[in-house]
Amino acid sequence: MTPRPRLAVWKLASCDGCQLSLLDLEDEILTLAGEVELAYFLEASSDAREGPYDLSIVEGSITTAADAERIRRVRAASRRLVTIGACATAGGIQALRNFADVEDFMSVVYASPEYVSTLATSTPVSEHVKVDYELHGCPIDRRQLLEVISAFLNERRPAIPSHSVCMECKRRGNVCVMVAHGTACLGPVTHAGCGALCPSYDRGCYGCFGPMEDPQPDSLSRWMGAHGAGELDLVRAYRTYNAGAPAFREESIAHER
Amino acid sequence: MSAERRTLLTEALARVEGEGAMYVRIAGTDVEEVQLRIYEPPRFFEALLRGRAYTEVSDITARICGICPVAYQLSACAAIEDACGAEVTEPIARLRRLIYTGEWIESHGLHVAMLHAPDFLGYDSAIALSRDHPGIVERGLRVKKAGNAIVDLVGGRAIHPVNVRVGGFHRAPTRRELEPLAEQLKVARDEALEAVRWAGALDFPDHEEDYRLVALTQPDEYAIEAGRLASSDGLDLGPAEYEEHFFEEQVPHSNALHSRLRDGGSYLCGPLARYGLSSGKLSPLAREAAADAGLGPVCLNPFQSIVVRSVEILFALDEAIRLIETYDEPDRPAVEVEPRAASGQGWTEAPRGLLYHRYRLAADGTVEEAKIVPPTSQNQLRIEEDLRAVVAANIALGDDALRLRCEQAIRNHDPCISCSTHFLKLEVDRR
Incomplete structure (x- = not known):
């Protein structure tokens, strides 16, 4: 019997939601667990095994020196490393500190920041x-x-579309919330993957999948500006869960002046 | 003769949400130190919310926790609506209760089947457990899935739902959309009833704690999305009075703040507190199942929290079915919420217990100040006291067995470290 591929799941600064997605695969998780060796997945198992690992899945961003060091050890122990979610791929909502003074942030939350x-x-x-x-x-x-894990275990490229939420929305047959209602929507610049959820629930996309490739947000910003969005609204729109993604970061800074 | 020193350390707690450790130090028969150390890195939500629009807060605070985002969304909405003097309509309030039942089922379902059950049956994980007892885990997963189905339909997705907003929802589901969900929930309710019987028959250590129970209560229903704060020693508070009676302090060993009562004492919130203060308000089916599973009207054995959680799952399914059957589609999915310069407080019962938010808004609705007190911060001190008692009661056990028992004592309270960062590392240092 060939050994099963060894899978590890790691958490850095994050809300746990992305690794929870794995446990939310209620119909598939036990089958998946039979196909791989879950060598390290602390949220699910106290049986934590040493590397090396064939595939490491990483949730969360780097916000401490200890985590910066830990991720190097994880990388060294992993044949393939995949990052999941806005925190791991762009810094997450906690990257709002990148636009502020972290000392100020600490003093707001902690009476004794030195701890x-x-x-x-x-x-x-x-x-x-x-x-x-x-x-x-x-x-x-x-x-x-599930697609990404399957692809890596089978040594193929994941089939993940790289177009915009806007495309998904049209395919779903939604009425455009921007055109029909003048609602600000980041759908034209946002990476597909959610299935155009927000417009399907009568609200504009808020960009939680981050920028698509070559998003050209300046053109969208002009449109939103013409429909009543002020500069502060634009800064806030680009500065959420993917505030640290370069295209969103640059666009938010452009409207800050 | 010098006392033997022992240290128990679990550097990274498993089967909890987020990153924490346990430290216990024993000298002879004295428990010298117990710490739940939370080293989950802080993310500074209370700071990063400053300067944001009042309409953004529910989406942003959802990101504090992937397991209980609805709790954050609805506590935030309650606080902001309080500040703005807005009140939602009864149909919107009922729809909020419905989506919240989904989160209780999903979060408790995860804990009962995947995180806690392995402790009782001697496995490292639910996956290992499922090889010998597939039925237990598969049933748990189906129940959990039913909870996610509620959040998914009402909220748009199970994690960080998109449909919740200040004033209500972006779009209210139609009766036709909800009806098929009720059918799925009825099947899950049968399985949840079996799960209560299963949980009640587990072996529990004989252990009771003298908890001060703190939870929201309602006059005529089991509190979820609203209520007044009650305690086993007689508190009866509205949200504006919370900070007069409770405070948070920082301790060196944790990135989670510890909450205390003003008299310095600890307290417990969460399933045991809700059940102890309101078990009579559960649905008849849930009440009967609880009694059949061996629970009295109050349960003070933390190890039996798995039974109480199972009862709450059954109740939440019953309640969700009732809410769907009596669903009154709102005329408008949300009420208008006009910003004003004011402060507001709001709270709800997250799966792990009371979740309090306070915001101060500027006239244009910009957040000037935010305060968030998650359930795990409130329970942290009490969890450490549980640990101390569990160590003292089991001091004759060898290090490995004692460490496992201690870890189980922590998992009894389903700590959510991601939430609490402002949580816990437990070592046992036996000298």
Whole structure:
């Protein structure tokens, strides 16, 4: 019998939601657990085994020196490393500190900041180690996670569409919330994957899957501006869960002046 | 003769949400130190919310926790609506209760079947457990899935739902959309009833704690999405009075703040507190199942929390079915919420217990100040006291067995470290 591939799941600074997606695969998780050796998945098992691992899945961003060091050890022990979610791929909502003074942030939350150790920035894993694949979303879509795991275990490229939410929305047959109602919507610049959820629930996309490839947000910003969005609204729109993704970061800064 | 020193350390607790450790130090028969150390890195939500629009808070605070995002969304909405003097309509309030039942089922379902059950049956994980007892785990997963189906339909997705907003929802589901869900929930309710019987028959250590129970209560229903705070020693508070009676302090060993009562004492929130204060308000089916599973009207054995959680799952399914059957589609999915310069407080019963939010808004609705007190911060001190008692009661056990028992004592309270960061590392240091 050939040994089963060894899978590890890691958590850095995050809300747990992306790794929870794995446990939310209620119909598939036991089958998946039969196909792989779950060598390290602390949220699910106290049987934590040493590496090396064939595939490491990483949730969360780097916000402490200890985690920056830990991710290097994880990388060294992993043949392939995939990051999942907005925290791991763009720094997450906690990357809002990158636009502020972290000392100020600490003093707001903690009476004795000296007990707390943190970095001035929240950064994606790819800024620290080589990443083999990034799966976007806040949270990720669990079907896409299953596809990525299957692909890596079978040595093929994941079939994850790279177009915009806008395309998904049209395919779903939604009435465009921007055109019909003038609602601000990041759908034209946002990476597909959610299935155009927000417009299907009568609201504009808020960009939780981060920028698509070559998003050209300046053109969208002009449209939103013409429909009543002020500069502060635009800064806030781009500065959420993927605030640290370069295209959104640049666009938010452009409207800050 | 010098006392033998022992240290028990679990550097990374398993089967909890987030990153924490346990430290216990024993000298002879004295428990010298117990710590639940939370080293989950802080994310500074209370700071990063400053300057955001009042309409963004529910989506942003959802990201504190992937397991209980609805709790954050609805506590945030309650606080902001309080600040703005807005009140939602009864149909919107009922729909909020419905989506919240889904989160209780999903979160408790995860804990009962995947995180806690392995402790009682001697396995490292539900996956290992499922090889010998597939029925237990598969049933748990189906029940959990039913909870996710509620959040998915009402909220748009199970994790960080998109449909909740200040004032209500972006879009209210139609009766036709909800009806098929009720059928799925009825099947799950039968399985949840079996699960209560199964949980009641597990072996529990004989252990009771003298808890001060704190939970929201309602006059005529089991509190979920609203209520007044009650305690086993007679508190009766509205949200505006919370901070007069409870405070948070920082301790060196944890990135989670510890909450205490003003008199310095600890308290317990969560399933045992809700059940102890309101078991009479459960649905008849849930009440009967609880009695059949051996629970009295109050349960003070933390190891039996798995039974109480199972009862709450059954109740939540019953309640969700009732809410769907009596669903009154709102005329408008949300009420208008006009911002004003004011402060507001709000709270709800997250799966792990009371979740309090306070915001101060500027006239244009910009958040000037935010305060969030998650259930695990409130329970942290009490969890450490449980640990101390469990160590003292089991001091004759060898290190490995005692460490496992201690870890189980922590998991009894389903701590959510991601939420609490402002949580826990337990070592046992026996000298």
